[in-house]
Amino acid sequence: MLPCPNLDAPPQCGRALTEETLHTKHTLRTLAVVAAAGLALTACGTTSSSSTASSGSNCPSGLKIAFLGAQTGDYANLGINISNGANVALDDYNKANSDCKVTMQKFDSQGDPNQATKLATQIIQDKSIVGVVGPAFSGESGATGDAFNGAGLVTVSASATDPALTTHGWTTFHRVVATDADQAPQDAKYIKDTLNAKKVFVIDDSSEYGKGLADGVRKGLGNLVTGNDAVQQKQTDFSATVTKVTSSGADAVFYGGYYAEAGLLIKQLKAAGYKGAFMSGDGSLDPGFIQAAGADAANGAILTCPCAPSSADFTAKYKADNSGAEPGTYSAEGYDAANVILSGIAEGKYTRADLLDWVNNYDQDGLTKHIKFNKGDVSTVVIYAYKVGGGKIQPGTPIK
Amino acid sequence: MHALALNFDFLFSNFSQLTVTGLALGAVYAMVALGYTMVYGVLQLINFAHSEVFMYGTFATLWTVYFMGGTAHTSGFALARMFAVAMVVAMVVSALVALLLERVAYRPLLRRNSPQLMALISAIGASFVLSESMGLRDNITRWIGLNDNFSRYVSGARDTRGLPMDIQTHKLFPIGNYQVTNIDLIVICCALLMMLLLDQFVRRSRLGRGIRAVAQDPESAALMGVNSTRVVQLTFLLGGLMAGAAATLYMLRIGATRFDAGFILGVKAFTAAVMGGIGNLRGALVGGLVLGVAENWGSALVGTQWKDVVAFVLLVVILLFRPTGILGESLGKARV
Structure with missing residues (x-):
C-alpha cells in the first residue's frame, strides 16, 4: 500500500x-x-458592492x-x-x-x-x-x-x-x-524531562510525515531509544509491534503518524498489559484518536502539536x-x-x-503567538502538549 | 536504519507469542477466505465485494454493542452476552448483504450469460458502492432526515469507530513463554468450530451435496434436478454468515472499524484463499492460518512495515512450487 x-x-x-x-x-x-x-x-458580492459604492x-x-x-x-x-x-x-x-x-x-x-x-x-x-x-x-x-x-x-x-x-x-x-522540525526536539525533551522515561520505544508509520517526526525524536533521545519499529498506514493488527514493545520493557512509546493507527496501537498495547506512557504528534491530535482507542485506553496519552488551544x-x-x-x-x-x-x-x-x-x-x-515572518516561517516557535483525560483531549500547555 | 537487519533473536525469544497472535489473526483471514473460495468453487468467479460483506459485519457488531447499551464499564457476563448477540446480528446482516449482492450484482449478469469479466467488474463496482455508502452514512441519514436519532451510529462516518469498552484480557495458560489470553482462545476456537461446521455441512448435508454437484458440473447437476440459482444463493449466504462471524471476532481482537476496513482484510483473505488453493474449503483454513503466522514472523524478523512484502513473497513462492495452492484447487472435484 x-x-x-x-x-x-x-x-x-x-x-x-x-x-x-x-x-x-x-x-x-x-x-x-x-x-x-x-x-x-x-449574493454577497452584490450587497457588499452596493454598500461600498455609497461609502x-x-x-x-x-x-x-x-x-x-x-x-x-x-x-x-x-x-x-x-x-x-x-x-x-x-x-x-x-x-x-x-x-x-x-x-x-x-x-x-x-x-x-x-x-x-x-x-x-x-x-x-x-x-x-x-x-x-x-x-x-x-x-x-x-x-x-x-x-x-x-x-x-x-x-x-x-x-x-x-x-x-x-x-x-x-x-x-x-x-x-x-x-515538524521544531516539533521533534520538543517532543524528545518532554519525554526526557517531564515523563522521565528511561527506555523509549519509537514507532513510525513509514509516511514522510510520521517517519520524519519519529526520526527527529530518535535523534533527540539518543541512547534512551530501546527499540524501533515501523508500521503501515491502514494497518489494523499490531500484534507483532505489541510483542516488540512489551518484550523490550519500554516505559514510554512514541508514535510518529496519524490518529487512526495511533488509536488502534494504544488500544492493543494496553490490552497486552503495557503500562507505560504513550506520546504522539499533531497527526494524532484528533478526537478520532479517542474514538478508535476507546476512552479507557486513550486516557493519559500525550499528543503534541505546534497548534495552540x-x-x-x-x-x-x-x-x-x-x-x-x-x-x-x-x-x-x-x-x-x-x-x-x-x-x-x-x-x-x-x-x-x-x-x-x-x-x-x-x-x-x-x-x-507573536507573528513576524522570517523567509515565510513564523519566528516564534511554541509546541503544545495535549493530554487525554476523561475521554477528551484536554487543553494543551506549552512545552518549556 | 533498523529496517533490514534480520532479528532472529527476537523471533525465537518471542516465538510462541508471535505464533499464537498470528494464528488468531489468521483464523479471521480464513473465515473471510471461505467466502471467496466457495463462490469461486461454484461460479469460477472472484467476488471482490466480499470484503464489504465483512465490513458490514463489523459495523453490525459495533452498533449492536451500542444498541445494547455497552459502555466503558461493561464487562464479564454482560459483555459476553453482548458479543454473543452481536455475532448473531453480524452474521444475519452480512448474510443479507451477501444475498443482496448476489441478487443485484450477479444474478442479472449470470442470467444473461454475460462474460465472467463483466461479473468481476460488477463486483468491484458493488464493492465501491457498499463501502462508500457506509463512508457517507451521515449524509445519507441527513437526506432522509434521521440524523438526530442516529447520530451515535452515523457520526464520524469516515473515521475509525471503536467499541466503547476495553475488552479485558485474562491470561489463561502458558505456551512457551507466552500466556495465552482468553481473546486468543475465543477467536481461534470459535473460528475453527465455525469452519468445522461449514465443512461438515458441505460434505454431509443434502444442500451441501447440491453445492458440490454444481461445483463439479453445473449442467449435469441441473439435469439431475438441482436448482442452480438456489445453490448460488446458498453459497453467498454461507459466505456471508462466515464473514459476519469473522467480523465479530475481528472486533473482539481489534476493537474498531471504519468504512474501508474491508479492503486490506479482503485482499489478505483472498490471498489466503489462493494460497490454500482457491475453491478448497480446507485450503482456505490452511491458507489463512499460514498467512497470519507468516505475517507475524515476518514482522518480527524484518520490521512490521515489511509484513505485506513477506506475505506476498510467500504467496509467490508457494504458487511457484504448487501452482494450485497448498491443498490444491476446487470445491468438489478431486477430493470430496
Missing part, C-alpha cells in the same frame, strides 16, 4: 485500487460545492480573499477548522470596517495537490482576490507555491508544517505555525460565527492567518503587491 497521510502531505494518497482512482464522486461533490459557493458569493472611499468593490484547502473528503475536518477560524477573523474585520467589506471565497482542494493546482490557477485569475488563507496542507502548498509566487499573490497557511516549504525562495509563502473568548466567537461548531485543531491559527491579511486590507492595502509587502513586514501579536 502506498501511504496516505492526512495532515501534512496528503499527496497522491494511495489506496491502491480504491476511490482515488475513480473520481466521479469527488468531481461531482467539488462541482456542487463550487456551484454553491459561487451562488453564495454572487465613497477608495475601497474597490467586491474585494475578496480566498481560502484554499479541504472542505470535503477525508481531510475535511482540518480544512473546515481552519476556514471557520478564518470566518471569525473575517467577521471581526467586516464589523470594524463596514465601509470596505471583504468576502472570503472557499476553494475546496480536498487536500489533494492535483486539485489544488487547478484551483490556484482559478484564484490567480480572479483579480478581485488579493490574499489567500492557505494552502492548508504541505502537499498542496508545495504544489502551488511556484504559481502563487509567480503571480505575486500572498498566501498565509495555518497548518502547512513541512520544513522544506520555506526553502524554495518563494516570497509569497507564509505560515503562522511552527514546523483555543481560548474561551475565541471559542465563544467561533461558535457564534460558525453555527455552534466547536473550534478544533488549527482553528486559532486559521484566525491568525486570515487576520494577517485582513489587517493589511484595513490599512488600505488593496492590491496584491501592497498586501504582499504588508505581510512580509508584519510584526504584531496574534491570537496564538
Whole structure:
C-alpha cells in the first residue's frame, strides 16, 4: 500500500485500487460545492458592492480573499477548522470596517495537490482576490507555491508544517505555525524531562510525515531509544509491534503518524498489559484518536502539536460565527492567518503587491503567538502538549 | 536504519507469542477466505465485494454493542452476552448483504450469460458502492432526515469507530513463554468450530451435496434436478454468515472499524484463499492460518512495515512450487 497521510502531505494518497482512482464522486461533490459557493458569493458580492459604492472611499468593490484547502473528503475536518477560524477573523474585520467589506471565497482542494493546482490557477485569475488563507496542507502548498509566487499573490497557511516549504525562495509563502522540525526536539525533551522515561520505544508509520517526526525524536533521545519499529498506514493488527514493545520493557512509546493507527496501537498495547506512557504528534491530535482507542485506553496519552488551544473568548466567537461548531485543531491559527491579511486590507492595502509587502513586514501579536515572518516561517516557535483525560483531549500547555 | 537487519533473536525469544497472535489473526483471514473460495468453487468467479460483506459485519457488531447499551464499564457476563448477540446480528446482516449482492450484482449478469469479466467488474463496482455508502452514512441519514436519532451510529462516518469498552484480557495458560489470553482462545476456537461446521455441512448435508454437484458440473447437476440459482444463493449466504462471524471476532481482537476496513482484510483473505488453493474449503483454513503466522514472523524478523512484502513473497513462492495452492484447487472435484 502506498501511504496516505492526512495532515501534512496528503499527496497522491494511495489506496491502491480504491476511490482515488475513480473520481466521479469527488468531481461531482467539488462541482456542487463550487456551484454553491459561487451562488453564495454572487449574493454577497452584490450587497457588499452596493454598500461600498455609497461609502465613497477608495475601497474597490467586491474585494475578496480566498481560502484554499479541504472542505470535503477525508481531510475535511482540518480544512473546515481552519476556514471557520478564518470566518471569525473575517467577521471581526467586516464589523470594524463596514465601509470596505471583504468576502472570503472557499476553494475546496480536498487536500489533494492535483486539485489544488487547478484551483490556484482559478484564484490567480480572479483579480478581485488579493490574499489567500492557505494552502492548508504541505502537499498542496508545495504544489502551488511556484504559481502563487509567480503571480505575486500572498498566501498565509495555518497548518502547512513541512520544513522544506520555506526553502524554495518563494516570497509569497507564509505560515503562522511552527514546523515538524521544531516539533521533534520538543517532543524528545518532554519525554526526557517531564515523563522521565528511561527506555523509549519509537514507532513510525513509514509516511514522510510520521517517519520524519519519529526520526527527529530518535535523534533527540539518543541512547534512551530501546527499540524501533515501523508500521503501515491502514494497518489494523499490531500484534507483532505489541510483542516488540512489551518484550523490550519500554516505559514510554512514541508514535510518529496519524490518529487512526495511533488509536488502534494504544488500544492493543494496553490490552497486552503495557503500562507505560504513550506520546504522539499533531497527526494524532484528533478526537478520532479517542474514538478508535476507546476512552479507557486513550486516557493519559500525550499528543503534541505546534497548534495552540483555543481560548474561551475565541471559542465563544467561533461558535457564534460558525453555527455552534466547536473550534478544533488549527482553528486559532486559521484566525491568525486570515487576520494577517485582513489587517493589511484595513490599512488600505488593496492590491496584491501592497498586501504582499504588508505581510512580509508584519510584526504584531496574534491570537496564538507573536507573528513576524522570517523567509515565510513564523519566528516564534511554541509546541503544545495535549493530554487525554476523561475521554477528551484536554487543553494543551506549552512545552518549556 | 533498523529496517533490514534480520532479528532472529527476537523471533525465537518471542516465538510462541508471535505464533499464537498470528494464528488468531489468521483464523479471521480464513473465515473471510471461505467466502471467496466457495463462490469461486461454484461460479469460477472472484467476488471482490466480499470484503464489504465483512465490513458490514463489523459495523453490525459495533452498533449492536451500542444498541445494547455497552459502555466503558461493561464487562464479564454482560459483555459476553453482548458479543454473543452481536455475532448473531453480524452474521444475519452480512448474510443479507451477501444475498443482496448476489441478487443485484450477479444474478442479472449470470442470467444473461454475460462474460465472467463483466461479473468481476460488477463486483468491484458493488464493492465501491457498499463501502462508500457506509463512508457517507451521515449524509445519507441527513437526506432522509434521521440524523438526530442516529447520530451515535452515523457520526464520524469516515473515521475509525471503536467499541466503547476495553475488552479485558485474562491470561489463561502458558505456551512457551507466552500466556495465552482468553481473546486468543475465543477467536481461534470459535473460528475453527465455525469452519468445522461449514465443512461438515458441505460434505454431509443434502444442500451441501447440491453445492458440490454444481461445483463439479453445473449442467449435469441441473439435469439431475438441482436448482442452480438456489445453490448460488446458498453459497453467498454461507459466505456471508462466515464473514459476519469473522467480523465479530475481528472486533473482539481489534476493537474498531471504519468504512474501508474491508479492503486490506479482503485482499489478505483472498490471498489466503489462493494460497490454500482457491475453491478448497480446507485450503482456505490452511491458507489463512499460514498467512497470519507468516505475517507475524515476518514482522518480527524484518520490521512490521515489511509484513505485506513477506506475505506476498510467500504467496509467490508457494504458487511457484504448487501452482494450485497448498491443498490444491476446487470445491468438489478431486477430493470430496
